[in-house]
Amino acid sequence: MEKSTDSLSLKKYCVPCGSSCCKISQTIGSPIISEEEKEKIEDYLKKNNKNINCYKRIDVDDEHYYILKENNGDCCFLQGNNCMIQEVKPLDCQDYPVKAVYEDNKIVFIIDTECPASDSLTPEFIEEAKKIALKCMNQFSSKTYNHWLKNFVGWVYKTNKKLD
């Protein structure tokens, strides 16, 4: 979630960490991507003369979302330790390690305690990440969003801490 100000940048943690949250075959799982986000990424790739089919479509009733395919365990958009779609990366990647989840029909925010930056996030970062997490969640019905959490996100049920 790189931002321009120091309080919103995780760079000093992400560089030594080696983008472990982009190694989507491990417990971390895949980001969720809406049709609109997919189109935005495809437009970006087309402008940059790249043609990468990285998506797997998941249908839930009459709704759908996409997850990202892996390449030897890495997200297929990971090049070295860099995201090749940084400018248009999914909301779910932007808010990490924060996530919005449903609990007893209420929305709560959690953080992945496995992220090396999770203990050091500034209040500004957390507030911004919560807004993005909510925006991501609101792209889908609760059933579809929960389908993704249950099937494609490992950490949400294992290494999370609730945020205030």
Ligand code: SF4
């Ligand atoms: S796991 Fe945390 S520290 Fe590591 S790359 Fe991801 S956001 Fe950065």
Ligand code: SF4
């Ligand atoms: S889209 Fe980019 S930020 Fe998101 S998991 Fe893939 S490489 Fe990482």
